[in-house]
Amino acid sequence: MHALRKWLLSGLLVIVPLFITLAVLKWIIDTLDQTLWVLPASWQVWLAEHNVRGLGVLLTLAILLVVGAVASNFIGKRLLGWGDAVVRRIPVVRSIYSSVKQVSDTLFSENGNAFRTAVLVQWPRENVWTIAFVTGAPGGEVMGHLGGEEYLSVYVPTTPNPTGGYFVMLKRSDCIELKMSVDEALKYIVSMGVVAPSATALPATR
Template sequence: MHRVKGYLRNTFLLGILTALPIIITYFFLSFIFKKVTGFLIPFIDFVASKSGITLTVFAKQSLSLIVLIFLLFIIGIIAKNYFGKKIISFFEYLLVKIPLVRGVYSSIRQVVETFQVSGGTSFKKVVLLEYPMQKKYSIGFVTKETSEFLNNKINNESYNIFVPTTPNPTSGFILIVPKCEVIELDITIDEGIRFVISAGLISPEAAEKLNSGSK
């Protein structure tokens, strides 16, 4: 009887561990889908009510996604056109004149331009650094070498390092760390991100085996 209970418990736990990545992926994609498609739903509700059309929630979300993709495609065409660039530059000029909007828009614009220049990868290498205290290490990603202005202030050549939070690596802290205090890791950016997202459960070695097994 004890052996049967152990078998049932282990099988059930294995089922949970197998299904968990799929469930988390589903809820994550579902959350993104709702946020993206919900952007135009008020406009679709207004048009539908004026036209006397009744739409299901899924139909509204699907239509919103299609319209949003179409609008982004049109904006891309305009951005490639000479006169379109002039129009966009004019709107950007207006935005940077608004005190509160200026700082937010300029920061986001700089991040987008960084991703465009670097081909979508802003991280240069994965490193270990003593953070948040001595003898306690965190994974960090080098974004670039620190500017001469800041290097002169701290009298040391340094890195700009992004230390992400777990399990959401899109938020975190920017640290300026002297190069001599940084331990460079011989792993890929993807392996470092997997380590952060998994809260340390997937080590770089495990990530390497996972990659080789999926090929």
């Protein structure tokens, strides 16, 4: 019975991640295949009759590349600037668009520093430790209220879903910078500590 239980658990450890990965990929492909509505109706009918899958992924990538190429030249930048100014004049859309754009610019910018460093912090109370990510440094009016010490803006993710979490501002002296990569830290968080980082990823000195 012990051997059967061991084999069953080993099989689950192999099948479950593979099944979830395939299910997620299928969902992504099915979702992106909905972009095929931009094609002529006759093409859509032909693709549906022949059950062609995955073309939506290629179409989405092509659209992103074309938009990126246009946005990278002088005329494209002028058009985007004009469109951005128009959207920012719409009362309700303005606040949503500005917030989303600021976050996306921070996360996807080549010069951005978001989620570049993993740190060890005491959270939610003293002597309870967790891994967080440095997103920047406080500024403006907030910094004026924090005193003379140097602070860091830190994102503390939840487990096992790191897309939810808390934004806090901590003293730099209270944050221990880790040598592990962001990917290793995310795996450690998502796995609830099961997938430990490599032995070489030891905490850096303060």
